[in-house]
Amino acid sequence: MGDVTDLSSMMTQTFLDEPGRTGSRGRSLLMLLAFVILVAVASATASSVTLPQIGGWYAGLEKPWFNPPNWLFGPVWTALYAMMAIAGWLVWRERGLNGARSALALFGLQLALNILWSLIFFGLESPGAAFIEITALWAAVGATTVAFRRIKPLAGWLFVPYLLWVSYAAVLNGAVWWLNG
Template sequence: MKDPRPEPASGDFSTTPLGDGLTLFAWMSLLLGLGAGTGALFAPDAWYLALLKPTFNPPAWLFGPVWSALYLMMAVALWLVRRDRDADPVQRRRASTLFAVQFVLNLLWTPLFFGLHSPGLAFVDICLLWIALLTTMLAFGRVRPLAGYLLLPYLLWVSFALVLNGTIWLMNA
């Protein structure tokens, strides 16, 4: 049985298996690189170490592996949405735009919290991130359900981080 999708245009590298794989690798590298780079630029310092923290504050070593896994899952979800040529282009564009908004909010949290030493501003940011992320997850799910589900662990982690951020802010106000 012939694949009902149209043949890729001649020279359309992104629709070949190799192009698909390289595009996925590029998204993974970009998101992981930006996330890790932001974390490296604004690493926890003496100010953070001196803050009062709740008993449920995870150990420092946990953040790197968790965020790495989440960035990779985000990249796969974004890749699935952007490569789904059968989806409504308006929905794909909206989902991609929402992804960009939530990702910028994600990247802003670290300099707000660790760079400016402002748990209050970071809390506002993470609240906006949570809303943008939920909206993105729903938009991704409309384009490609698996892409929406891939963002669920991210939403759960951001929910936990929101509570943690708010608690640290209140404990140190």
């Protein structure tokens, strides 16, 4: 129970403290908005390819017994994207763009790979190629989680659910490929 209390305390402290080396509170909130917009654009891009396929091509695929209902994906991804945005902002807030350059580059890489997976799986209707791509996504999310944790532990923890979801999605992707290959 102590871990939950510590995490709650860290979150409260993080949002109430004055920004570190990043300047004013207004600039900090502007950067939070920038991270939210960045992940929202990524989400919208992936969704523009995914949503039209849900009732068509994807509906016709054989899926494993552990495939979640379609309605679950929206709320899960909304929460994951929100946590990604906050994590990126926390890392920026802690070290700034120059001080967190490699961690934020990993953030950008995993976001690009996230979009690419949707383009390959749904846009190209290629579960096999998407399975190969999702392994790169998984590695990028894992690397981002570690890099963020080193800078701001809470930011790393905010990436853990995403890493778990991508792990699950990789298994699901592999099963869809197997069942339909």
